[in-house]
Amino acid sequence: MTATISEISIFLSRSLRALFTPPYRPKDIFFQLEFVGWQSLPVILFCVSFAAIVTIIESSFHMKIVVQNDALVPGFAALLILRELGVVVSALLLTSRVGAGLAAEVGTMQITEQNDALRMLGIDPIRFLVVPRFIACVIGGFLLSLIANLVCLYCAMLVSEAKLGYSSGAFITGMRAFVSFQDLVFATIKGACFGAVIPLVSCFFGFRCKSGAEGVGLATTNSVVVSSVLIIFLDFVLTYVFSHFY
Amino acid sequence: MLKALLQIVDDIGECLLFLRLVMRTAFRYPCTWESVCEQTWKVTVQSTATTAMAGFFVGAIMTVQFTLQLKGFGALGYLGGLSTSATVREIGPLLIAFLLSGKVGAYTSAELGTMRVTEQIDAIRCLGANPIQEIILPRFLGIIISSFFLLAAGLIMSIFGGMLLGSVFSGINPEEYIRHIPTIVSPFSIGVGLFKCMTFALILASVCTSKGYAASGGAKGVGRAVVSTAVMTMVGIVVFDWFTSLLADTALHLFAEGL
Numbered sequence: 001m002t003a004t005i006s007e008i009s010i011f012l013s014r015s016l017r018a019l020f021t022p023p024y025r026p027k028d029i030f031f032q033l034e035f036v037g038w039q040s041l042p043v044i045l046f047c048v049s050f051a052a053i054v055t056i057i058e059s060s061f062h063m064k065i066v067v068q069n070d071a072l073v074p075g076f077a078a079l080l081i082l083r084e085l086g087v088v089v090s091a092l093l094l095t096s097r098v099g100a101g102l103a104a105e106v107g108t109m110q111i112t113e114q115n116d117a118l119r120m121l122g123i124d125p126i127r128f129l130v131v132p133r134f135i136a137c138v139i140g141g142f143l144l145s146l147i148a149n150l151v152c153l154y155c156a157m158l159v160s161e162a163k164l165g166y167s168s169g170a171f172i173t174g175m176r177a178f179v180s181f182q183d184l185v186f187a188t189i190k191g192a193c194f195g196a197v198i199p200l201v202s203c204f205f206g207f208r209c210k211s212g213a214e215g216v217g218l219a220t221t222n223s224v225v226v227s228s229v230l231i232i233f234l235d236f237v238l239t240y241v242f243s244h245f246y
Numbered sequence: 247m248l249k250a251l252l253q254i255v256d257d258i259g260e261c262l263l264f265l266r267l268v269m270r271t272a273f274r275y276p277c278t279w280e281s282v283c284e285q286t287w288k289v290t291v292q293s294t295a296t297t298a299m300a301g302f303f304v305g306a307i308m309t310v311q312f313t314l315q316l317k318g319f320g321a322l323g324y325l326g327g328l329s330t331s332a333t334v335r336e337i338g339p340l341l342i343a344f345l346l347s348g349k350v351g352a353y354t355s356a357e358l359g360t361m362r363v364t365e366q367i368d369a370i371r372c373l374g375a376n377p378i379q380e381i382i383l384p385r386f387l388g389i390i391i392s393s394f395f396l397l398a399a400g401l402i403m404s405i406f407g408g409m410l411l412g413s414v415f416s417g418i419n420p421e422e423y424i425r426h427i428p429t430i431v432s433p434f435s436i437g438v439g440l441f442k443c444m445t446f447a448l449i450l451a452s453v454c455t456s457k458g459y460a461a462s463g464g465a466k467g468v469g470r471a472v473v474s475t476a477v478m479t480m481v482g483i484v485v486f487d488w489f490t491s492l493l494a495d496t497a498l499h500l501f502a503e504g505l
Contacts, residue, residue: 062328217472233303235303236307
């Protein structure tokens, strides 16, 4: 237990030091950003738009129980999407796609001794592997949460028009009563924080990978589980903190 | 673009064909009860702690969010009922399926993929046994059965998390929180939650076993199988979340009109 904690803190401090000292690797960062952001975009947008449909259906169900009609559905659905749903769903998807990929990649490098080879060449593996991915994931999480939230809201608007019969103007009016620009800012902050969790956790498990094919599988599984739980925990903390600003 | 689309259709078809094979095997050559129990136990024990922790925080998050919304209406009394209802019907099954797909799905497809690329599955066939009956079917049924236990653990913990935050954050004492649960959470909602959970577990089980069983190309192939399992289960779960919600909504309307 103590050994694990000390390992985590050493890993974090070395990544932080490498993050702020040159040489920076802009080319690597852009390559990673393409993998994290652009290639994940279709899956995330697809899932988020389905989540929007479910939100509308479910909140209309609950609204009918409590206040007997569903006039407030647009506002509440927009609130739920902006505050929780858009960010968390896209972060969890990003974890299973990018996090698993990173852990498998770094783990394979570890067991085939490529990381030792890097160290032999005088390159710090943490600077070479972790830092570009970290920066790319933070920027990617920020941009993806922004795009996902907007697409999710748009889909919710379409669905509430088709299913509940609210025109898009009514939806936007209802939305404006509950949601402000502040909510979008908080959502993107959350997205960036979740993006920061993913590469740190998966690279940490990748570096600790035990030899053999089973080790890589275990590192992948562990990194996905730990980062999902950490994301949910962080979501709780950030929700609690932001709740004092409303 | 067209190629990617064809790939997706290919994946779905492969998965469905495999599901048919598994179902047929289940009825013709059923596996032993002990092996199913063993897999159920393994999956449940592996994931209970994770699920319970996630459930606790989800309950807490739902309570904080609902408090912020309900405060404006002075309807804080409904807090316990609403956040529990949202968790039971929607967030609980979805989240547990997400966590299971990360933990159990990835583990199972890696295990089966490793068995495939190290030719252990061919060895089983050489011994005259049916690999689907011996190794796939117990895992398949084990994942589906254990998902119900995990759902129960997660939901109970989410009620505790909501209760705690209800008394700390929004000033609703636990008795008040619990008192409103039965007024809003109907048996129908619980049925919807269970049905969703079963659907997600079925998707997860069929995707991860079929992807693992079809893995090829050494250690790299296993890695590919794991990542594609994760992405495909997530997409399938979200799509079927919509589908089951729609189904539940329709059923509710039918019942309401029938009454």
